[in-house]
Amino acid sequence: MIPVAEYKGKVAPDWCPGCGNFSQLRAISMALSELDIRPENVVISSGIGCSSNMPEFINTYGYHGLHGRSLPVAEGIKWANRKLTVIAYGGDGDGFFEGTQHFYHAAKRNVDMTYMVSDNQVFGLTTGQASPTTPIGRITKSTPDGNIEPPFNPMHYALTAGATFVARGLSGDIKQLKEITKAAIQHKGFSFIDVFSPCVTYNKIEGYDFFRKTTYELQGNNRKDFFEAFKHASEWGEEAHTIPIGIFYDVDAPVYEDVDETLSKYNLKDKEPYKLTEADLEEFY
Numbered sequence: 279m280i281p282v283a284e285y286k287g288k289v290a291p292d293w294c295p296g297c298g299n300f301s302q303l304r305a306i307s308m309a310l311s312e313l314d315i316r317p318e319n320v321v322i323s324s325g326i327g328c329s330s331n332m333p334e335f336i337n338t339y340g341y342h343g344l345h346g347r348s349l350p351v352a353e354g355i356k357w358a359n360r361k362l363t364v365i366a367y368g369g370d371g372d373g374f375f376e377g378t379q380h381f382y383h384a385a386k387r388n389v390d391m392t393y394m395v396s397d398n399q400v401f402g403l404t405t406g407q408a409s410p411t412t413p414i415g416r417i418t419k420s421t422p423d424g425n426i427e428p429p430f431n432p433m434h435y436a437l438t439a440g441a442t443f444v445a446r447g448l449s450g451d452i453k454q455l456k457e458i459t460k461a462a463i464q465h466k467g468f469s470f471i472d473v474f475s476p477c478v479t480y481n482k483i484e485g486y487d488f489f490r491k492t493t494y495e496l497q498g499n500n501r502k503d504f505f506e507a508f509k510h511a512s513e514w515g516e517e518a519h520t521i522p523i524g525i526f527y528d529v530d531a532p533v534y535e536d537v538d539e540t541l542s543k544y545n546l547k548d549k550e551p552y553k554l555t556e557a558d559l560e561e562f563y
């Protein structure tokens with residue numbers, strides 16, 4: 279096992295004390311350590327947001343890109359070098375607003391990578407505006423009269439898009455989150471983990487106490503049954519133990535890189551760059 283300390287980044291996280299992102303950082307580092315995946319064999323791709331600062335704080339390769347664009351970059355990295363463990367990471371604004379179409383297509387293609395969303399039901403970095411997962415009626419800086427939009431359900435979306443591994447974790451339970459992360463990384467195909475991750479500064483309602491009270495752990499569910507997973511994905515409530523946490527769905531299906539003729543044969547990084555010939559130019563121009 280690789281010591282967890284090896285994944286410690288050179289820059290200390292500047293998240294607010296108590297921010298849920300600390301747990302995801304810990305869970306990802308512990309999962310990589312226990313799976314014996316060396317830091318130099320991992321790339322974490324992110325967008326923009328408090329959560330998206332993750333690549334600065336962990337000692338793996340990283341790409342801190344544009345808002346909503348962690349996934350296409352992650353797909354390209356995987357296709358260029360299939361030996362890498364590729365993780366995309368970001369917020370609910372990043373993934374379910376600006377990046378929604380990328381989420382759909384990466385899941386549909388079943389690219390072999392893990393996508394973890396730090397879902398705090400708010401835009402954190404820009405100081406607390408409503409995000410796609412903000413509950414209806416909620417007063418925020420951008421919804422002073424109450425949010426009129428029903429919240430986006432990331433679990434439904436991942437399942438219907440074609441993700442082959444769909445799970446939900448909780449920042450307040452690092453041990454379980456680590457186990458889910460390990461299973462997601464080991465899964466061959468597109469793994470999605472939605473993590474309830476309190477923004478302790480701008481969301482005073484969906485905090486650790488709220489999720490401790492409202493969630494329950496899925497046990498004995500049939501992870502191969504799409505409709506059972508979809509049913510669990512529909513469960514929601516503010517009453518005690520109404521929101522399921524755990525692995526909802528886990529099935530095998532061909533991954534894009536194995537089906538595509540070129541990608542299946544080569545690590546693109548090992549190939550000589552293609553040199554254009556006169557004949558190519560004549561064909562195209």
Ligand SMILES: Cc1ncc(C[n+]2csc(CCOP(=O)(O)OP(=O)(O)O)c2C)c(N)n1
Pocket residue numbers: 326327328329330345368369370371372373376396398400401402403404409477
């Ligand atoms: C295309 C684009 N739109 C808007 C912004 C402004 N912006 C930066 S971060 C952010 C929201 C971040 O919220 P989220 O993704 O939920 O992450 P969090 O900060 O909560 O972790 C927004 C709207 C931007 N940088 N680029």
Ligand code: SF4
Pocket residue numbers: 292293294296297298299328329398402403476477478479480
């Ligand atoms: S504003 Fe919220 S999401 Fe951002 S670092 Fe602070 S607690 Fe975390």
